[in-house]
Amino acid sequence: MPDIPVTGDVVIIGAGLSGALVAHYLAEADLQVVVLEAKDIGGTTAGGPRVAFVGTPQPYTALQARFGAEQARQFWQATLDNLEEGRRLLEAVGLPYRRCGALRLAGNTEEAYALQRSAAALQEAGFEVELEDATALGFVAALRTEDDMAFDVAALVRRLLAHERITVQDRTEVESVEVREKDVLVWARGAYLRSPAAVIAAGAYAAHLHPYLARHLRVMPAQTVECRAEEALPEQALVWSEGRLSLQPPPGAGAHRLAAWVRGADDDLWPLLEGAAATFCPQTVLEALWVAWLAEGEDGLPLVGEIPQAAGLYTVGGLGGWGLSWAFVAARRLAALMLEDVAPGWMKAGRFAA
Template sequence: MVTWMEQNQNRADGCDVVVVGAGLVGAAVAARLARAGFNTAVLDAQGVAGGATGRSAGMALTGLAGHYNWAVGAYGRQEARDVWALTIEGRERLIEAAGRLSVPIENTGSLALAIEDTEAHTLEESATLLQEDGFDVQFELGDPLGRGFRAALRHPADVTVDAGELTRSLLSSEDVSVHERAEVYDLEPERDSVRVWAQGRNVLCSAVVLAVNGYASLLDPYFTDKVAPTRSLIFATEPLDGILLEQPCCADYGYEYCRQLPDRRLLLGGWRRPQPSGQQQDQEPGLGDVMRDGLTRFASHYFPEVETRKADRWSGIMGFTPDGLPLVGRLPDLPQVYFAVGMGGRGLSWAFAIADRLMTLMLNDADPGILSAARLG
């Protein structure tokens, strides 16, 4: 049972663990904590799935936005393989949770599409490496959609889901107290506990989990050079007459993406290439116009028959780390505060994997491995 509480007075409460952030990661962690017997409260500045989770395109995709050959060069062969395997683990855990909670999953597979010959070569090289490392992918030179793309890499096991519905179902499945419109603005040590100061209330607890992704640096300066907030933009058209896409697609090294919803609306999304960590690029002057114009050009080039001028539009904030991998750990100066943030543009694939590693850190003091925040110093 979930208790939904309005913030209409300055209340002082107590619990075992406060989870800050009611997106998919926060919901997964809170549900696990409640199942383990901890009195758990979730606080969110907006509402359940009101941030990047609810504003996402609902795609649980294999790997990172950058292609596999890039990851091999950046991390080394074994670590790249481990990263891709972790996103598959996260996707499979998402599918299991959705099945248990009766949340519909679409088993669509996905396509990574090249917009130029250089990227086509990158996809081909990535396909070879992925197949050598045991991953199920298929490369196709040319465009299976007939829209001018240069090549495609198919991931047949990827899925789509209503991430907001899954998040709400997770929280409803366990005895978690959820406080909406309760923006957290300070974490204060108090003996062996932490007092969480939020709009309308404060909560004394034994531990805190930060599941705020791109907003992490607003809560502690530790994240200033570790998590860069990055804005994404989505267009959603009116329902189309027919089916244009049978699976979600990413193009231009993952910076543009598209998906047709069950109601036949076409989602077209894009995000700005991250600036160096700590730069508040979501506040850059004119950024919204730049993103809108770029996404409009992408839509008119590859989907010229689709009207986007009257499309619904919304944006969300993602969090990117310097090396592209999520961060799981605890604050050095306040070790009762744990975190799982910085999931980039693949939050649905990472959510359950990083929630699992955070739980093993909290309960067993187990090293999060390649996701450990200690790697960034």
């Protein structure tokens, strides 16, 4: 087992998509980056997600009601910017992606009405969405978006971390992080690693690493199963139950996956997945493919930036059930803060009371 490297301009805790993206942006700006990963490179990112969706899981009208029209527009736009950045990066590192698009499905007339209102509000805000009939899929209506993209997240993480200025130490669990004078001390494998800056990019486990994150991150379970069905399944990603259930096409050839996540820590995901499988791939014998924990900010939005009263200690996370919809933009904003002192705006980690 190699020793923990003792030098680096920045230490990043977690080699999921968020940690890998921040490491990449900082390394591209000539910083020496050390990434510490408790398990294997890729973490949650490796087994779970594969579709970066346009927009947020909750209906656009719900966003408007909660945050106001202008904020809702900014959130939605950020997911489009995110996809553009994702495509740019995938092309830059030579990995394929597929613009699969997505259909948000309404299962009854009440949901169809809500979808109609969201479609009208989105069109009024200048976004391209279309309503269509979804009876062929066993649903009442669907809202179509075109830019949603399927890609191999684990391959991207590996590619990003294979950088001459990034040192990755896997199987290295960080037990604590502490700011002392002008340095951040990261404790792992019975030793301190001292660095001018550290980034907590540990997904749901971030809550264990700092009390501020424990207070303001909401942790939730998620699970996927593979649909090894003979039935022809749609090319687009399908989404329903306010984003908590999705049928995800593969980035290239291969099996579709069903994914589910919920907001209550004790909820059982299995009945949701069984119900979805009965609709789309009844031939499939379900096997749990990946069970993991996710986290989102207490207001349902990401947390990006410096942790209050902890100079030099940053975080990127709280990306939630649709983490790929924010990950590229979130990591870019954190890098812009660390490199150029550009504030992360509405994603700002310190927006809650310390």
